[in-house]
Amino acid sequence: MNIRSTYLHLLSDALSSVAVVLGALFMWAFKIYWLDPLLTVLIALYMGYEAFKIVKESTLILLEATPPDIDVKEVEESVLKILGVVNMHHVHIWKLDDETTLFEAHVNVKPNTSVEETKAIRTQIENLLKDTFHIDHTNIQFECNEHTNESLIKNL
Template identity: 40%
Template sequence: MSHSHSHSHTHSHSHSHPDLKGRNLIVSILLNILITVAQVIGGLISGSLSLLSDALHNFSDVMSLIVSYIANLLTKKEASDRKTFGYKRAEIIAAFVNAATLIVVAVILIKEAVERFLNPQEVASDLVIWLSLLGIVANGFSVLLLKKDAGSNMNMKSAYLHLLTDMLASVAVLIGGLLMKFYQVYWIDAALTLAIALYLIYMGYDLLKDSTRVLMLFTPNTIHVEQIVEAIQKLSSIKNVHHIHIWQLNEDEVHLEAHVDFNEDIRLSEFDNILGKIEKVVYHEFGINHVNIQPEFNKPDSKLVIVQD
């Protein structure tokens, strides 16, 4: 069984600014704790459900940012004999947990909004306006801090989405506050709560789906097994490629495991040479950076590409 890592490129981008990532998360956590406390007090005093729902949402943000921060720290821990992959999946689990909480929070908000629709109440709008402005500024700042990492990392993306939905929620609450102040339209409070909730479900669902794919070891969407088999079988002296597993460990690593049948009973040095070619092909054509090949010659095993083992 030969196992090979082409490591040169996997670590270059993930470790260039780990401390910055952590620092940005800490700043966002502190800002969000501030907003949450202010909004809970404000929501209770003013009687605004959309403020309280925004506070609940902010609180879930604080939790999710803390989860993201811990995951970010764990990812840096070294592998050991008890944990041969280290904590490389911590960030994917964090993304999964965060996406799931987004949806749970949304369901609670929908329930609250429906109750408030049936029973609208007067709201002290001045407080709502000022606190929503605080929310917009603090969340806007956090969103800008995390934006850069959100593109390349599922965990940071989950934190970023929480904050972005927060900022939009605060904008909605501000509009609601203004409408209540100048037009006494109190049902808008419930309508906004509902809108915030539906948006949360929409954002959370995609992330939940993506992180579930990784946790379930599904083949990444961009990779087609038949194409890989074809590409490897084109190499000379290879007769057949079978028993394939492809999975994503985290956002930087995609693993391929396969059995390869050779036409002749070749020497190990020749196999190493061919292995180098296989690695090049799968890395350049499919972005797979960890390859594990079992060489075979006339072995009477199942030659199916996907084996139910």
């Protein structure tokens, strides 16, 4: 995001310089004096639009909101297809920065599931999340016979 912000700043400087030179040439050659304010407004609108996208994305990161390209219900349905998983709740998916997405959840497994089996389930969940949803870091808390009727996201 910092690189995009810097790029936007440099682009605005370059566009402004080009607009000033071209505007001056057109005003001199064709006596079109209204061109300068028009170019200024167009550049300002473009810069405002690009800046708004960066501010919106930054705000979602700071609020630890679920990324708009990830459907939590789809994640739940995919995880529940893994053999041994009974339920998943207290799910939190958020972005740490432009590239890193994090996942946290409580996963109920079948009764009498061994630690070795939960390791295999965890690996399957991590691979699924990485390959399908591009989630880089997972924090999974396994439970057995607890909170089996809880919804995916607890209503406060």
